[in-house]
Amino acid sequence: MSLDDLNADVKDAYSALGDELLVDLDRETRNELAMLSAAFDTDDESELVRRAVHALYRSTVDTGDLDFHLRQGYDVTYDEYLSGMTYEEMTGADQYPQRDDERRYQM
Template identity: 55%
Template sequence: MSLDNLVENVQATNSELKDADYDLDREACTELAMLVTALDPEEPDELVRRAIHALFDSYVQTGKLDFNLRSEYDATYDEYLAGMSYDEMAGGGQTFPQDEDEGRRYQY
Protein backbone atom coordinates (compact mmCIF):
# COMPACT_ATOMS: atom_id res chain seq x y z
CA MET A 1 0.00 0.00 0.00
CA SER A 2 1.09 3.55 -0.60
CA LEU A 3 0.38 7.05 0.58
CA ASP A 4 -2.16 7.41 -2.22
CA ASN A 5 -4.01 4.35 -0.92
CA LEU A 6 -3.99 5.80 2.57
CA VAL A 7 -5.42 9.11 1.37
CA GLU A 8 -8.13 7.30 -0.61
CA ASN A 9 -9.03 5.05 2.33
CA VAL A 10 -9.20 7.93 4.81
CA GLN A 11 -11.35 9.97 2.44
CA ALA A 12 -13.68 7.02 1.83
CA THR A 13 -13.99 6.33 5.55
CA ASN A 14 -14.56 10.03 6.20
CA SER A 15 -17.44 10.02 3.70
CA GLU A 16 -18.95 6.93 5.34
CA LEU A 17 -18.73 8.54 8.77
CA LYS A 18 -20.48 11.68 7.56
CA ASP A 19 -23.40 9.49 6.49
CA ALA A 20 -23.38 7.62 9.81
CA ASP A 21 -25.18 8.58 12.97
CA TYR A 22 -22.31 10.63 14.45
CA ASP A 23 -22.59 14.29 15.32
CA LEU A 24 -18.95 15.24 14.80
CA ASP A 25 -17.28 18.39 13.60
CA ARG A 26 -15.04 18.17 10.54
CA GLU A 27 -11.81 17.77 12.50
CA ALA A 28 -13.16 15.01 14.75
CA CYS A 29 -14.62 13.19 11.75
CA THR A 30 -11.28 13.32 9.93
CA GLU A 31 -9.42 12.10 13.02
CA LEU A 32 -11.87 9.25 13.52
CA ALA A 33 -11.54 8.34 9.84
CA MET A 34 -7.74 8.17 10.22
CA LEU A 35 -8.06 5.96 13.31
CA VAL A 36 -10.57 3.67 11.60
CA THR A 37 -8.30 3.38 8.58
CA ALA A 38 -5.20 2.67 10.68
CA LEU A 39 -6.71 0.38 13.30
CA ASP A 40 -9.40 -1.34 11.22
CA PRO A 41 -11.91 -2.04 13.99
CA GLU A 42 -15.02 -4.09 13.27
CA GLU A 43 -17.14 -0.96 13.82
CA PRO A 44 -16.19 2.71 14.30
CA ASP A 45 -18.24 2.58 17.53
CA GLU A 46 -15.44 0.49 19.04
CA LEU A 47 -13.02 3.41 18.64
CA VAL A 48 -15.53 5.80 20.19
CA ARG A 49 -15.77 3.50 23.21
CA ARG A 50 -11.98 3.27 23.40
CA ALA A 51 -11.73 7.06 23.17
CA ILE A 52 -14.12 7.49 26.08
CA HIS A 53 -12.09 5.00 28.15
CA ALA A 54 -8.83 6.76 27.22
CA LEU A 55 -10.20 10.20 28.06
CA PHE A 56 -11.63 8.95 31.35
CA ASP A 57 -8.34 7.26 32.29
CA SER A 58 -6.40 10.38 31.36
CA TYR A 59 -8.63 12.55 33.56
CA VAL A 60 -8.35 10.12 36.47
CA GLN A 61 -4.55 9.78 36.17
CA THR A 62 -3.89 13.52 35.89
CA GLY A 63 -6.30 14.49 38.68
CA LYS A 64 -8.49 16.54 36.37
CA LEU A 65 -11.54 14.43 37.21
CA ASP A 66 -11.04 14.95 40.95
CA PHE A 67 -10.46 18.68 40.41
CA ASN A 68 -13.75 19.01 38.53
CA LEU A 69 -15.65 16.80 40.97
CA ARG A 70 -14.24 18.67 43.97
CA SER A 71 -15.15 22.02 42.39
CA GLU A 72 -18.70 21.01 41.57
CA TYR A 73 -19.61 18.40 44.21
CA ASP A 74 -16.98 18.74 46.95
CA ALA A 75 -16.09 15.07 46.45
CA THR A 76 -13.46 13.00 44.64
CA TYR A 77 -13.72 9.95 42.43
CA ASP A 78 -12.34 7.75 45.24
CA GLU A 79 -15.01 9.09 47.58
CA TYR A 80 -17.62 8.36 44.93
CA LEU A 81 -16.38 4.77 44.57
CA ALA A 82 -16.25 4.26 48.33
CA GLY A 83 -19.64 5.86 48.88
CA MET A 84 -18.27 8.01 51.68
CA SER A 85 -16.07 11.05 52.19
CA TYR A 86 -12.44 10.91 53.34
CA ASP A 87 -13.56 12.18 56.74
CA GLU A 88 -16.03 9.33 57.01
CA MET A 89 -13.36 6.84 55.92
CA ALA A 90 -11.07 8.11 58.68
CA GLY A 91 -13.84 7.84 61.26
CA GLY A 92 -14.26 11.59 61.74
CA GLY A 93 -17.75 12.69 62.64
CA GLN A 94 -18.93 9.11 62.39
CA THR A 95 -22.38 8.42 63.72
CA PHE A 96 -24.06 5.09 63.30
CA PRO A 97 -27.77 4.63 62.72
CA GLN A 98 -29.83 3.06 65.45
CA ASP A 99 -30.53 -0.02 63.32
CA GLU A 100 -27.94 -2.60 64.37
CA ASP A 101 -27.49 -4.06 60.85
CA GLU A 102 -27.07 -0.68 59.16
CA GLY A 103 -24.67 0.53 61.83
CA ARG A 104 -22.24 -2.29 61.13
CA ARG A 105 -22.34 -1.91 57.37
CA TYR A 106 -18.93 -0.18 57.07
CA GLN A 107 -17.26 -1.42 60.22
CA TYR A 108 -14.28 -3.71 59.73
Protein backbone atom coordinates (compact mmCIF):
# COMPACT_ATOMS: atom_id res chain seq x y z
CA MET A 1 0.00 0.00 0.00
CA SER A 2 1.10 3.57 -0.50
CA LEU A 3 0.44 7.19 0.29
CA ASP A 4 -2.09 7.32 -2.55
CA ASP A 5 -3.90 4.30 -1.08
CA LEU A 6 -4.03 6.00 2.33
CA ASN A 7 -5.41 9.22 0.81
CA ALA A 8 -8.09 7.25 -1.03
CA ASP A 9 -9.03 5.26 2.11
CA VAL A 10 -9.26 8.44 4.23
CA LYS A 11 -11.52 10.09 1.63
CA ASP A 12 -13.70 6.98 1.41
CA ALA A 13 -14.01 6.70 5.20
CA TYR A 14 -14.77 10.42 5.50
CA SER A 15 -17.60 10.26 2.98
CA ALA A 16 -18.96 7.06 4.55
CA LEU A 17 -19.18 8.62 8.01
CA GLY A 18 -21.67 11.34 7.19
CA ASP A 19 -22.64 13.93 9.79
CA GLU A 20 -24.04 11.63 12.47
CA LEU A 21 -22.83 8.40 13.95
CA LEU A 22 -24.91 5.99 16.02
CA VAL A 23 -22.81 4.25 18.66
CA ASP A 24 -23.86 1.40 20.91
CA LEU A 25 -22.67 1.98 24.47
CA ASP A 26 -21.68 -0.79 26.79
CA ARG A 27 -22.19 -0.45 30.53
CA GLU A 28 -18.67 0.84 31.24
CA THR A 29 -18.77 3.43 28.47
CA ARG A 30 -22.22 4.61 29.53
CA ASN A 31 -20.98 5.02 33.12
CA GLU A 32 -17.87 6.94 32.02
CA LEU A 33 -19.90 9.19 29.72
CA ALA A 34 -22.35 9.89 32.55
CA MET A 35 -19.46 10.82 34.86
CA LEU A 36 -18.00 13.18 32.26
CA SER A 37 -21.43 14.73 31.63
CA ALA A 38 -21.83 15.41 35.33
CA ALA A 39 -18.26 16.68 35.74
CA PHE A 40 -18.48 19.05 32.75
CA ASP A 41 -22.06 19.98 33.59
CA THR A 42 -23.38 19.35 30.10
CA ASP A 43 -26.44 17.74 28.61
CA ASP A 44 -24.77 17.50 25.19
CA GLU A 45 -23.07 14.11 25.22
CA SER A 46 -22.19 14.48 21.55
CA GLU A 47 -19.76 17.26 22.49
CA LEU A 48 -18.05 14.92 24.93
CA VAL A 49 -17.79 12.24 22.24
CA ARG A 50 -16.23 14.79 19.85
CA ARG A 51 -13.73 15.73 22.56
CA ALA A 52 -12.98 12.05 23.15
CA VAL A 53 -12.23 11.49 19.48
CA HIS A 54 -9.90 14.52 19.49
CA ALA A 55 -8.17 13.27 22.65
CA LEU A 56 -7.71 9.76 21.24
CA TYR A 57 -6.41 11.16 17.96
CA ARG A 58 -3.92 13.48 19.70
CA SER A 59 -2.77 10.69 22.02
CA THR A 60 -2.31 8.30 19.10
CA VAL A 61 -0.24 10.87 17.20
CA ASP A 62 1.83 11.86 20.26
CA THR A 63 2.71 8.31 21.27
CA GLY A 64 3.62 7.20 17.75
CA ASP A 65 0.83 4.62 17.57
CA LEU A 66 -0.61 6.27 14.47
CA ASP A 67 2.76 6.12 12.70
CA PHE A 68 3.12 2.48 13.72
CA HIS A 69 -0.23 1.51 12.22
CA LEU A 70 0.23 3.66 9.13
CA ARG A 71 3.67 2.17 8.52
CA GLN A 72 2.25 -1.36 8.88
CA GLY A 73 -0.74 -0.80 6.62
CA TYR A 74 0.46 1.80 4.12
CA ASP A 75 4.26 2.04 4.55
CA VAL A 76 4.01 5.78 5.28
CA THR A 77 4.07 7.97 8.39
CA TYR A 78 1.68 10.67 9.52
CA ASP A 79 4.23 13.35 8.56
CA GLU A 80 4.42 11.88 5.06
CA TYR A 81 0.62 11.94 4.86
CA LEU A 82 0.50 15.59 5.96
CA SER A 83 3.18 16.65 3.48
CA GLY A 84 1.67 14.61 0.65
CA MET A 85 4.96 12.92 -0.20
CA THR A 86 7.15 10.16 1.16
CA TYR A 87 10.57 10.77 2.70
CA GLU A 88 12.16 9.30 -0.41
CA GLU A 89 10.32 11.85 -2.54
CA MET A 90 11.26 14.68 -0.14
CA THR A 91 14.97 13.84 -0.17
CA GLY A 92 15.17 12.87 -3.82
CA ALA A 93 16.38 9.36 -2.94
CA ASP A 94 13.86 7.84 -5.35
CA GLN A 95 15.31 9.79 -8.30
CA TYR A 96 18.63 7.98 -8.55
CA PRO A 97 19.17 4.44 -9.80
CA GLN A 98 20.29 1.82 -7.30
CA ARG A 99 24.04 1.31 -7.16
CA ASP A 100 25.44 -2.00 -8.18
CA ASP A 101 27.97 -2.57 -5.37
CA GLU A 102 29.39 -5.74 -6.95
CA ARG A 103 30.53 -3.88 -10.06
CA ARG A 104 31.38 -0.66 -8.26
CA TYR A 105 35.14 -1.22 -7.99
CA GLN A 106 35.70 -3.22 -11.16
CA MET A 107 38.00 -1.71 -13.75
